[in-house]
Amino acid sequence: MPSPTAAATSFDANERTAWAGRAGAYAATFGRLCAHTAPKLLDAAEVSTGTRLLDVGTGPGTVAAAACVRGAEVTAVDAEPSMLELARRNAPSARLELATLPELPYLDAEFDAVVANFVLNHVGRPLLALAELRRVLRPGGRLALTIWSGSPGSGQTLIPQALQAAGAVRPPHLGPLDPADDFPRTPDGLAALLTTAGLQQATCRTLTWDHRTTADDWWAGPASGVATIGLTLLAQTPGTQSEAHRHYHRLADAFRTPDGTLALPHAALLATATR
Known part of the structure; x- marks a missing residue:
C-alpha cells in the first residue's frame, strides 16, 4: 500500500482539521445517532467470544465497547487523539491506538473481523481504505461497515435545509470527494466498491x-462545529447563523x-463482505 503521505488528499487533511478536539461535542450529539447501528454492525461481522476484531474509526469507542461485552479481543483505532481519550474510558479493555487510513500498523491477515461504523464517509480515497481493511483481515474473515445513504431520511436533511433557507454557503475547502474517488451511495454502489477492493460475497442493505x-x-x-455541517454553520456571519437557527x-x-x-428519520447502508 502507498504511504499515508502519498495516499492523503486535501479531503483527508480537511477531515483531520474538522475533527480535532471535537470528540466531546460529537459524543454528546451525532455520536448518539451513530451508535444506533453498532449491534447490527457486530452481528453482520459475526463478532462473538474470542473474535479478533479491529474497529476502525472507533470514535468514542461505542462499537469497541459493545464488542468487548460480547467477549471479543478488540483492537480499535482512530485518527483523532481526543476520540481515543473517550474510547479509553468507554472501552477500557480494548487495545486502542492512533492510526489513519489508508495505512494501518498491523500485519496482513491479523484479524478475524473488521468493522467501520460511518468511517468510509470520512476518507479521501475509499477504495484504498477498503483495500487496507481487506489486507488486515484473515482469509474467510468478515468485514462490516456502515455509511450514510445517498437517499437520506427526512430527518437527515433538517439542518442542511435550515442552512439553505438562511442562505448559508458551504466553504470551498469543505468540498466533496474528487469524482475519481467517489462512488454511488446506494446498496449496489457500495457492494460494487467492496468487490473492486478485492473482497468477496459483498452484500449491502439499507x-x-x-x-x-x-x-x-x-x-x-x-x-x-461537529462535522462538515457544523463547520459550514460556523463559517457563516452571525446574522446568517441566527437565521439558520430560526x-x-x-x-x-x-x-x-x-x-x-424530535423523531428524525435516518437511512444508512450496512455492507458486509469476506476475504
Whole structure:
C-alpha cells in the first residue's frame, strides 16, 4: 500500500482539521445517532467470544465497547487523539491506538473481523481504505461497515435545509470527494466498491430508524462545529447563523412528537463482505 503521505488528499487533511478536539461535542450529539447501528454492525461481522476484531474509526469507542461485552479481543483505532481519550474510558479493555487510513500498523491477515461504523464517509480515497481493511483481515474473515445513504431520511436533511433557507454557503475547502474517488451511495454502489477492493460475497442493505432527541441537543452538534455541517454553520456571519437557527426551529416542528422531542428519520447502508 502507498504511504499515508502519498495516499492523503486535501479531503483527508480537511477531515483531520474538522475533527480535532471535537470528540466531546460529537459524543454528546451525532455520536448518539451513530451508535444506533453498532449491534447490527457486530452481528453482520459475526463478532462473538474470542473474535479478533479491529474497529476502525472507533470514535468514542461505542462499537469497541459493545464488542468487548460480547467477549471479543478488540483492537480499535482512530485518527483523532481526543476520540481515543473517550474510547479509553468507554472501552477500557480494548487495545486502542492512533492510526489513519489508508495505512494501518498491523500485519496482513491479523484479524478475524473488521468493522467501520460511518468511517468510509470520512476518507479521501475509499477504495484504498477498503483495500487496507481487506489486507488486515484473515482469509474467510468478515468485514462490516456502515455509511450514510445517498437517499437520506427526512430527518437527515433538517439542518442542511435550515442552512439553505438562511442562505448559508458551504466553504470551498469543505468540498466533496474528487469524482475519481467517489462512488454511488446506494446498496449496489457500495457492494460494487467492496468487490473492486478485492473482497468477496459483498452484500449491502439499507437501515432506517427514527433518531430520538431534543431540538436543542440536535442543534448543539453543528453549533459546536461537529462535522462538515457544523463547520459550514460556523463559517457563516452571525446574522446568517441566527437565521439558520430560526429556520431550524420552524422546520423541526414537522418532527415533534407529543412529548416535545424530535423523531428524525435516518437511512444508512450496512455492507458486509469476506476475504
